Amino acid sequence: MKKVWKWWWAWQDREHEQWLAAQSCQGLHLRRVGALGLLHYFEEGAPADNIYRWDFKLSGGKADYRQLFLDAGWELVGDVGGSWLCWRKQAGTGQPQEIFTDRASLIAKYRKLFLTMVVPGLAVVPIILLDQGLWRDMLAGSIASAGVFGLGAFSFALTALGGWAIWRRMKEI
Amino acid sequence: MEYSKYLPLSEASFYMLAALTEPSHGYAIMQKVEAMSGGSVTIGPGTMYGAFNTLEKQKLIAKVAEEERRKIYALTELGREVLTEQVRRLEIMVKSAHAALDLGRAA
Numbered sequence: 001m002k003k004v005w006k007w008w009w010a011w012q013d014r015e016h017e018q019w020l021a022a023q024s025c026q027g028l029h030l031r032r033v034g035a036l037g038l039l040h041y042f043e044e045g046a047p048a049d050n051i052y053r054w055d056f057k058l059s060g061g062k063a064d065y066r067q068l069f070l071d072a073g074w075e076l077v078g079d080v081g082g083s084w085l086c087w088r089k090q091a092g093t094g095q096p097q098e099i100f101t102d103r104a105s106l107i108a109k110y111r112k113l114f115l116t117m118v119v120p121g122l123a124v125v126p127i128i129l130l131d132q133g134l135w136r137d138m139l140a141g142s143i144a145s146a147g148v149f150g151l152g153a154f155s156f157a158l159t160a161l162g163g164w165a166i167w168r169r170m171k172e173i
Numbered sequence: 174m175e176y177s178k179y180l181p182l183s184e185a186s187f188y189m190l191a192a193l194t195e196p197s198h199g200y201a202i203m204q205k206v207e208a209m210s211g212g213s214v215t216i217g218p219g220t221m222y223g224a225f226n227t228l229e230k231q232k233l234i235a236k237v238a239e240e241e242r243r244k245i246y247a248l249t250e251l252g253r254e255v256l257t258e259q260v261r262r263l264e265i266m267v268k269s270a271h272a273a274l275d276l277g278r279a280a
Contacts, residue, residue: 071200
């Protein structure tokens with residue numbers, strides 16, 4: 001088992017799928033993921049043409065959901081807290097190579113991601129940033145307050161960037 | 174009965190309702206749909222799972238049994254009516270489009 005760290009953001013799911021497929025071509029096949037999906041455990045074997053697809057579930061991917069994917073020939077090779085699930089299938093079997101086969105359902109995946117990750121972030125973080133007490137302390141020279149503000153501003157910028165990326169992805173579908 | 178809020182059905186929902194005239198689980202529906210459409214329509218599991226939830230919420234299908242983590246669904250009476258209405262509308266569309274295309278060719 002080979003451990004590989006790779007950082008990726010929620011809006012880079014397609015790129016990450018392609019990276020996993022490229023690893024499979026070199027004989028490294030994902031077995032499971034850890035550390036919020038950033039740590040990859042690869043099984044070493046013969047190179048293979050595999051397709052990887054990440055799904056995002058709020059309901060935790062219930063038993064009937066998982067069974068349906070297994071029946072359709074997909075193998076679960078990654079599970080991040082039951083909300084990000086990585087499915088794998090061998091390419092070129094003549095069977096469908098996508099877990100989402102129409103635009104509406106693919107867009108729905110990103111809409112769900114947008115509503116759970118971006119909207120709360122954009123709504124909550126400004127409340128911290130606009131807190132009058134925080135500004136008062138910061139202007140009085142409190143380094144801790146400046147740190148909180150900096151962290152808040154950074155999360156806000158990151159959420160905004162993520163939101164923009166997910167939005168753009170939805171528009172491209 | 175006003176069916177407009179359910180229509181038009183997506184291609185996946187349309188075939189799923191047609192397949193569910195006999196109670197089936199997800200994978201059986203996938204196979205049936207592929208056979209029915211002569212291989213031109215395939216429904217991925219992500220799309221199908223989402224459609225199950227939507228159609229069940231709309232009461233067009235209902236869970237009738239569960240076997241080894243597989244939910245078995247069947248068309249409801251409302252589902253049958255909606256599918257029938259969709260077919261009626263499609264027939265009108267097909268007929269008028271044929272007529273229009275023929276007319277265009279003749280001119």
